[in-house]
Amino acid sequence: MAGAFRNEPFTNFRSAAMARQMNAAISRVAAEMGRECRCVIGGRPVTTAGKLLSLNPARPNEVVGIAQQCGKDEAETALAAAADAFGAVAGPAGWRHKTMQVRAGYLFRAAAVMRRRRFYLAAWLIYEIGKTWGEADAEVAEAIDFCEYYARQAIRLGTPQPLTRVAGERSALCYIPLGVGVVIPPWNFPLAILTGMAMSAVVAGNTVVLKPSSEAPIIAAKFMDVMMAIRLPPGVINLVTGPGALVGDILVQHPATRFVAFTGSKATGLHIVEFASKSQPGQPWIKRVIAEMGGKDAIIVDDEADLAAAVEGVVQSAYGFQGQKCSACSRAIVTAKVYEQFVQQLSERVRSVRVGQPTAADVHMGPVVSRAQFEKVREYIDVGRQEGRLLTGDPAQGGDGYFIPPTVFADVAPRARIAQEEIFGPVLAVIKAEDFADGIRIANDTEYGLTGAVYTRNPKKIALARRAFHVGNLYVNRKCTGALVGAHPFGGFNMSGTNAKAGGPDYLLHFLQVKTVSEKR
Ligand code: NAD
Numbered sequence: 170m171a172g173a174f175r176n177e178p179f180t181n182f183r184s185a186a187m188a189r190q191m192n193a194a195i196s197r198v199a200a201e202m203g204r205e206c207r208c209v210i211g212g213r214p215v216t217t218a219g220k221l222l223s224l225n226p227a228r229p230n231e232v233v234g235i236a237q238q239c240g241k242d243e244a245e246t247a248l249a250a251a252a253d254a255f256g257a258v259a260g261p262a263g264w265r266h267k268t269m270q271v272r273a274g275y276l277f278r279a280a281a282v283m284r285r286r287r288f289y290l291a292a293w294l295i296y297e298i299g300k301t302w303g304e305a306d307a308e309v310a311e312a313i314d315f316c317e318y319y320a321r322q323a324i325r326l327g328t329p330q331p332l333t334r335v336a337g338e339r340s341a342l343c344y345i346p347l348g349v350g351v352v353i354p355p356w357n358f359p360l361a362i363l364t365g366m367a368m369s370a371v372v373a374g375n376t377v378v379l380k381p382s383s384e385a386p387i388i389a390a391k392f393m394d395v396m397m398a399i400r401l402p403p404g405v406i407n408l409v410t411g412p413g414a415l416v417g418d419i420l421v422q423h424p425a426t427r428f429v430a431f432t433g434s435k436a437t438g439l440h441i442v443e444f445a446s447k448s449q450p451g452q453p454w455i456k457r458v459i460a461e462m463g464g465k466d467a468i469i470v471d472d473e474a475d476l477a478a479a480v481e482g483v484v485q486s487a488y489g490f491q492g493q494k495c496s497a498c499s500r501a502i503v504t505a506k507v508y509e510q511f512v513q514q515l516s517e518r519v520r521s522v523r524v525g526q527p528t529a530a531d532v533h534m535g536p537v538v539s540r541a542q543f544e545k546v547r548e549y550i551d552v553g554r555q556e557g558r559l560l561t562g563d564p565a566q567g568g569d570g571y572f573i574p575p576t577v578f579a580d581v582a583p584r585a586r587i588a589q590e591e592i593f594g595p596v597l598a599v600i601k602a603e604d605f606a607d608g609i610r611i612a613n614d615t616e617y618g619l620t621g622a623v624y625t626r627n628p629k630k631i632a633l634a635r636r637a638f639h640v641g642n643l644y645v646n647r648k649c650t651g652a653l654v655g656a657h658p659f660g661g662f663n664m665s666g667t668n669a670k671a672g673g674p675d676y677l678l679h680f681l682q683v684k685t686v687s688e689k690r
Pocket of ligand 1: 353354355356357358362380381382383412413414415416417418421432433434435436437438440441461462463464494495496591593619659660661665666
């Protein structure tokens with residue numbers, strides 16, 4: 170029997186032995202780069218005529234790997250393979266008929282394989298999306314956590330559930346799977362979020378067509394290698410790579426699709442919700458959509474705060490993985506009394522952030538993920554020059570890769586574009602508030618509601634934030650990134666998504682439906 174869930178510890182790279190292992194994994198992956206990765210449909214490798222190149226954002230002329238460019242045929246074949254593996258309702262064969270306990274066993278084995286491949290998987294994240302050592306290591310740890318956590322949750326849901334007794338009747342409630350799901354992860358956590366969404370769907374008894382982001386198809390292939398290693402039955406997870414707008418639309422609209430688990434931008438999420446809501450000929454169900462989307466997350470710094478701690482929390486939240494986290498702090502809202510002091514301390518601290526090749530151990534920030542992302546962020550920096558006072562950040566530096574230094578704009582108005590739109594890069598808007606309550610009002614004044622933090626020592630202000638700061642994940646006197654599975658169930662309000670709360674006790678219910686059977690005695 171599995172013991173209590175515990176978060177996977179992060180690697181201490183100050184240990185020479187750990188650093189050696191990471192360097193060895195980086196060398197190994199460098200030697201494997203440029204190879205072709207196949208899709209997997211019904212357990213069989215699939216190649217297509219068109220190819221998708223995954224490039225190293227830190228050295229864009231370096232090919233990390235070659236992925237397949239799937240289209241309509243592969244999308245439909247993958248859905249058919251998933252339906253076949255799911256099985257018929259009258260059974261007995263099919264993934265749907267395995268017990269929660271048996272399915273959980275696959276997740277425990279996946280966690281064990283990922284643990285053995287920890288540095289290797291992290292090295293792929295470093296090369297494919299430009300994560301630093303620490304960020305890559307934390308992502309692999311999160312993927313392991315998702316497997317360990319959802320396995321335990323499935324076992325819990327597989328046991329008899331309590332119901333009110335009625336004389337002369339025996340009733341039972343059980344959780345059963347939905348069917349074939351389409352899983353669409355983003356590129357910013359292309360292993361952890363992919364693993365979390367795919368494995369929760371699968372442990373609940375569903376089968377899946379997995380369509381990863383075109384920015385990160387190679388790490389998705391490495392995930393499929395893990396599935397091969399645990400001998401997941403053919404067709405339970407099918408990997409289809411290709412352009413989101415083409416393959417994604419086909420998968421989402423198809424009548425065989427029962428549900429969509431999506432994490433990504435607001436624009437794509439709303440598009441999927443709309444497409445999935447239109448019933449197709451022959452479609453016997455209402456599709457369920459889990460859509461976890463963007464954020465415009467704020468940290469409120471109060472005059473009764475430990476200012477040094479607040480500066481550190483803002484820097485880590487704003488610039489970890491180059492600000493490309495849905496939870497990243499993109500607004501620092503500071504009360505008037507300490508505003509100038511905060512701005513000065515922040516500028517000094519930001520100047521010590523080292524930007525460079527993420528394969529090096531001592532780098533704090535790598536490149537942004539792609540040319541498109543690079544250009545989008547630079548455009549926002551130009552907007553920022555009109556909307557605020559540039560304190561630090563000179564986008565001219567950086568060499569060949571898509572490097573953007575940590576950028577701070579002060580004196581930004583709460584309704585300015587850089588204070589309202591999700592930039593998804595290392596750009597922070599500093600906003601002045603009259604007082605703490607005004608800070609909360611400003612923080613809530615966006616269409617998002619994902620994460621937020623407050624720094625204050627005053628218990629009354631903390632109580633006010635608990636009640637009035639409208640975000641799915643609120644942190645007090647700590648950074649607003651780094652949610653841990655099981656400890657900080659994750660998901661936001663409003664345009665931040667459907668609030669599915671990944672890594673929480675209710676998450677698996679999104680992938681299940683409930684059957685009640687009552688027998689007269
Ligand atoms: P994106 O919306 O561009 O892409 C997400 C996924 O959707 C990709 O796999 C993409 O290929 C696919 N896609 C694109 N068009 C599609 C279509 N028409 N149909 C189906 N699929 C389609 O987002 P991104 O740039 O990969 O990720 C960054 C975004 O994700 C940010 O907005 C960030 O805030 C958000 N995010 C949210 C969370 C959360 O938990 N709320 C976590 C991580 C990232």
